[in-house]
Amino acid sequence: MSDPVVKKFMYINRRAPYGTIYAVEGLEVVLIGAAFEQDVCMAFVDDGVYQLKKNQDTSELEIKNFSPAYRALGDYDVNRLYVERESLEARGLGAEDLMELTYEDEDDDWAEKPSVKIVDREELANLIAEQDVILNF
Amino acid sequence: MLHTVNKSPFEKNSLETCLRLAKPGNDILLIEDAVYAAMDGTSVADTVSTAVENFKIYVLGPDLASRGIGQNELIKGIEVVDYDGFVRLAAENNTVQSWL
Numbered sequence: 551m552s553d554p555v556v557k558k559f560m561y562i563n564r565r566a567p568y569g570t571i572y573a574v575e576g577l578e579v580v581l582i583g584a585a586f587e588q589d590v591c592m593a594f595v596d597d598g599v600y601q602l603k604k605n606q607d608t609s610e611l612e613i614k615n616f617s618p619a620y621r622a623l624g625d626y627d628v629n630r631l632y633v634e635r636e637s638l639e640a641r642g643l644g645a646e647d648l649m650e651l652t653y654e655d656e657d658d659d660w661a662e663k664p665s666v667k668i669v670d671r672e673e674l675a676n677l678i679a680e681q682d683v684i685l686n687f
Numbered sequence: 688m689l690h691t692v693n694k695s696p697f698e699k700n701s702l703e704t705c706l707r708l709a710k711p712g713n714d715i716l717l718i719e720d721a722v723y724a725a726m727d728g729t730s731v732a733d734t735v736s737t738a739v740e741n742f743k744i745y746v747l748g749p750d751l752a753s754r755g756i757g758q759n760e761l762i763k764g765i766e767v768v769d770y771d772g773f774v775r776l777a778a779e780n781n782t783v784q785s786w787l
Contacts, residue, residue: 566695568753569720597695600723603755610749610769617755640697642728642760 557682559583559590563598565687567617568608573601574616576687581619584626591630592623593674598687599637602648602666617649624653629665634674689780693719693787696731701786706738714776716768717746722754727762739764747773 561580565572584590594602601617608615623629631651638644651665669677678684690709694701702717702724709715715738717725724735725746738744739762748767751758758767768776777783 565698566720566723566754568750569693569695597698597720597723600754605755605757606753607755608753611753613753615753640730641723642726642732 559588559683560681561592562686564596566597566600572687594633604649629653631666635670688782689714691716691785692721695720696724705786711741715742715744722750
């Protein structure tokens with residue numbers, strides 16, 4: 551048997567949470583897709599950056615707060631979450647407004663490292679250009 | 688008249704159109720993804736700050752909380768209401784116009 555093909559997958563998230571179902575469905579697809587052991591990363595652009603905002607509390611809305619589920623991504627080897635800097639800035643947000651998401655690096659004695667990386671537009675464009683598969687939510 | 692807006696100002700022009708066509712003194716309530724327009728420091732904050740002078744602008748508290756937006760992060764002059772406040776605004780105004 552030949553080695554399984556590993557492709558570079560990027561999930562691009564451009565919608566705010568709760569107002570539409572895109573964000574929660576997209577996250578679900580990423581978590582399911584993680585089982586296929588591909589090279590997976592996520593990008594958060596436009597209103598998608600709101601998905602990572604900290605202190606989400608849906609108790610009065612009586613719907614599920616799915617933001618803690620982003621913490622599970624690290625356990626599924628989804629540990630590169632790229633956030634476009636320009637999208638954050640347009641929304642008055644910075645790194646300190648985002649949830650602290652981490653993963654344990656198996657190549658570095660399981661050291662805990664941040665998963666969220668803020669990148670500028672050009673860096674993100676380069677990352678998009680190098681993907682084999684891009685899925686949009 | 689009460690105007691409600693439920694779309695993000697960064698994704699749709701619903702708020703922009705509402706502000707263009709509402710009459711001075713009208714009530715405007717930001718709900719769902721439109722609550723992002725109530726945050727200070729954004730690229731639309733200047734537009735919304737100006738609108739606060741012409742309209743009474745409200746924002747729905749539970750929709751702010753679910754999106755992780757604190758009341759200290761809002762543009763000055765915007766009033767936070769709960770679901771009872773939403774009902775009161777709808778009852779007090781003869782007409783409710785929803786900008787979708």
